[in-house]
Amino acid sequence: MDSSKPYVICHMLGSVDGRIKQDIWGFKDHHKYFEETAEKIAADAWLVGRVTMQEFSSPTTPDLNNTVIVSREDFVALKSATYAVVIDPSGKCFWDTNMVSTEHVIEVLTESVSDGYLEHLRNNKVSYIFGGKDSLNLELVLRKLRQLFDIQTVRIDGGGHVNGSFLKANLIDEFSLVLAPVADGTIGTPTVFEAEEGYGNRMATQFKIKSVDRIYDDFLWIRYLVVRDSVNSR
Numbered sequence: 001m002d003s004s005k006p007y008v009i010c011h012m013l014g015s016v017d018g019r020i021k022q023d024i025w026g027f028k029d030h031h032k033y034f035e036e037t038a039e040k041i042a043a044d045a046w047l048v049g050r051v052t053m054q055e056f057s058s059p060t061t062p063d064l065n066n067t068v069i070v071s072r073e074d075f076v077a078l079k080s081a082t083y084a085v086v087i088d089p090s091g092k093c094f095w096d097t098n099m100v101s102t103e104h105v106i107e108v109l110t111e112s113v114s115d116g117y118l119e120h121l122r123n124n125k126v127s128y129i130f131g132g133k134d135s136l137n138l139e140l141v142l143r144k145l146r147q148l149f150d151i152q153t154v155r156i157d158g159g160g161h162v163n164g165s166f167l168k169a170n171l172i173d174e175f176s177l178v179l180a181p182v183a184d185g186t187i188g189t190p191t192v193f194e195a196e197e198g199y200g201n202r203m204a205t206q207f208k209i210k211s212v213d214r215i216y217d218d219f220l221w222i223r224y225l226v227v228r229d230s231v232n233s234r
């Protein structure tokens, strides 16, 4: 079994000031700027945070009363060509299908989830993996995605908090930014990377340009490679 991590590409649509919620951007079809570029990035899976996935999962909360203890073992419901992965540590996304579009759903959980929630996932044949007891080890999560589902490349599609946690853990290899020609300016909304409150010991992640394309007249699609060990290199 291959125990290395998949190649990780983070893909986002951002305003010139790095905001990612498009509520006031005034585009007729804002999904296309994200989706049409995302489709050009070859990947076996896309991965999002719990808040973003709740836009795709079931809006109804099922009754999770359960008296059966479900062991904390990874559950592979099925193997698919492509996957939709959600970082959902305490099990807040509910499902009445195990697919988002053509992708099979994989829930990334901590062991603190309830037995009732695990039974809910099993009943709906949603796969799940554990990334830690009370908090997630994202490197372990990536290795499990490769080992259990043969995911070689994963595209992280936001939101800002999930991007920021992978950035902070130094697990991103490429960043693909569709830069929208808007200044948003809303204070307090998520930005492309929400990694840490204030300045800690962390240094910013540096990038090197892989390609730049002008698209849809006034948008830029900038693809960056992460520069490792970049301190004092510029």
Ligand SMILES: NC(=O)c1ccc[n+]([C@@H]2O[C@H](COP(=O)([O-])OP(=O)(O)OC[C@H]3O[C@@H](n4cnc5c(N)ncnc54)[C@H](OP(=O)(O)O)[C@@H]3O)[C@@H](O)[C@H]2O)c1
Pocket: 011, 012, 013, 014, 019, 020, 021, 022, 034, 048, 049, 050, 051, 052, 053, 087, 088, 089, 090, 092, 135, 136, 138, 157, 158, 159, 160, 161, 162, 163, 165, 166, 190, 194
């Ligand atoms: N412009 C774009 O390209 C784009 C793309 C995607 C999404 N969006 C927008 O972004 C917004 C959501 O972004 P967001 O930053 O608020 O939320 P998010 O990243 O989608 O989800 C954040 C949640 O994911 C879980 N999570 C993420 N990293 C974790 C970690 N390392 N350990 C444990 N849990 C972790 C936590 O869930 P719990 O709270 O359950 O613990 C956290 O609250 C939405 O409005 C969406 O539409 C925009």
